[in-house]
Amino acid sequence: MKASIIALLTTSFILTGCNSDETYESDITAINLVNNELNIIWYDKNNDEEISLSPDSALEYGQATIEQTLDQDETYSTYSFKATDGNTLENVIEKTSFSLSDDEEYIIFAYLDQNEDSQLEPTLGAVFVKDEDIADNQYRAIIMHTFSSNTGLLDVYIGDDLVAEDLEYGDGSEYINLNIDNTQLTITKAGSIAPILEYTIEPVLNEFHTIFITPETTDNYNAAAIVVVDKDADED
Numbered sequence: 001m002k003a004s005i006i007a008l009l010t011t012s013f014i015l016t017g018c019n020s021d022e023t024y025e026s027d028i029t030a031i032n033l034v035n036n037e038l039n040i041i042w043y044d045k046n047n048d049e050e051i052s053l054s055p056d057s058a059l060e061y062g063q064a065t066i067e068q069t070l071d072q073d074e075t076y077s078t079y080s081f082k083a084t085d086g087n088t089l090e091n092v093i094e095k096t097s098f099s100l101s102d103d104e105e106y107i108i109f110a111y112l113d114q115n116e117d118s119q120l121e122p123t124l125g126a127v128f129v130k131d132e133d134i135a136d137n138q139y140r141a142i143i144m145h146t147f148s149s150n151t152g153l154l155d156v157y158i159g160d161d162l163v164a165e166d167l168e169y170g171d172g173s174e175y176i177n178l179n180i181d182n183t184q185l186t187i188t189k190a191g192s193i194a195p196i197l198e199y200t201i202e203p204v205l206n207e208f209h210t211i212f213i214t215p216e217t218t219d220n221y222n223a224a225a226i227v228v229v230d231k232d233a234d235e236d
C-alpha cells in the first residue's frame with residue numbers, strides 16, 4: 001500500500017461523525033524529507049487562509065513540527081496541504097488533499113516519489129497514528145521506506161524477527177507492537193543478509209513511533225532512521 005494513501009484507505013473504515021460543535025479536529029505533525037528548508041502549509045478552509053505548520057522558521061531536512069490540532073467545519077471532508085521552498089517561498093509540492101477522520105492523529109510527510117516518467121519529484125504522504133491500546137510494557141512502530149527508489153525492496157528486522165518483507169519504496173509496514181527492550185533495527189535489501197542500516201531505537205513506553213528509512217542528508221545518501229514519536233505536549 002502506497003504510503004501516500006495510507007490515511008485515505010485507513011480513514012475510509014474509521015471515519016466518525018463530527019463533534020457537537022460541528023467541526024472536525026485532526027492532530028497533525030509534519031516532517032520534511034525533501035530538501036534543506038521546507039514550509040508545509042495547511043489550507044484553512046474556514047478562514048480561507050494558508051497557514052504554515054512551522055510559522056517561526058522553515059523545517060530543516062529531517063525536522064518535524066510539533067503536533068497541532070487543525071479544526072475544520074464539518075462541510076469540508078478533506079484536509080489540504082502544500083509545501084514551499086524555505087528560501088524562495090515558491091511551491092515545491094502543489095495542493096494535496098487527504099480525507100482525515102475527526103479526533104485522530106496523523107503525520108504528513110514530504111518525500112521524493114517517482115512520477116509517471118520515473119522521475120523523482122517532491123510529494124506529500126500521510127500516516128495514521130494508531131496509538132490506542134498499547135500494552136503497558138510495549139511501544140508501537142511503523143516503518144516507512146522513503147530511502148531511495150533505486151534501492152528496490154527492503155526487508156526490515158527488529159531483533160531477530162523479520163517484521164516487514166519486500167517493502168516497496170513509498171510503502172509502510174504493518175503496525176508492530178514491540179517489547180520496550182526490543183530495539184535493534186536492521187534494514188537490508190530484500191533477500192540479502194548484508195545490512196544497509198543498523199540502528200538502535202530509543203523507544204518511549206506506551207507510545208507510537210513512525211520510523212522513516214531515508215537518506216542521511218540531502219547530499220549524503222547513506223541510509224538513516226528518522227523517528228517521530230507521538231506523545232502529548234506535557235510529556236516533552
